[in-house]
Amino acid sequence: MLIIEESEKKLSQDDFFEFESFFRRELPEEFKRFYLTNNGGYLPENFTGYPFLFNGFISIKYGKAPIEKTYCDLITGFPQLKNLIPFADDxxxxxxxxxxxxxxxxxxxxxxxxxxxxxxxxxxxxxxxxELSQVN
Structure with a gap:
């Protein structure tokens, strides 16, 4: 089981529906389930072993740079990334x-x-x- 720390404010079903509407596409069920449980956040400090330098999950709607803002900033600079949702960073x-x-x-x-x-x-x-759940 993956432990997430410091998640943002919990999302409601309506929050998630609004998020899907922003992208005009239904999102994968696992993604939805994850974000309704953990709205962004970080892995424990002792987390190691993932091949990428994983930092944390980006929140939806809440926080300084939620996915919606990060997405808009990303496609402004790199339009080829349209329809690719930034959900985490390293x-x-x-x-x-x-x-x-x-x-x-x-x-x-x-x-x-x-x-x-x-x-x-x-x-x-x-x-x-x-894969994240199995390392450390």
């Missing part, structure tokens, strides 16, 4: 992205800011969470 400022594109819906990528390169991470949000 300690180097790179974003983990959930695809809402038809051709790869549900797949997880990381956007390497310095290289301006999109790297495949996992086939689904569930697989991503399962």
């Amino acid at each position: 300690s180097g400022g790179n974003c983990f992205l959930l695809s809402l594109r038809d051709e790869d819906y549900g797949k997880i990528y990381i956007w390497l800011m310095d290289e301006k390169k999109l790297i495949f991470v996992s086939d689904s949000f569930k697989e991503f969470i399962d």
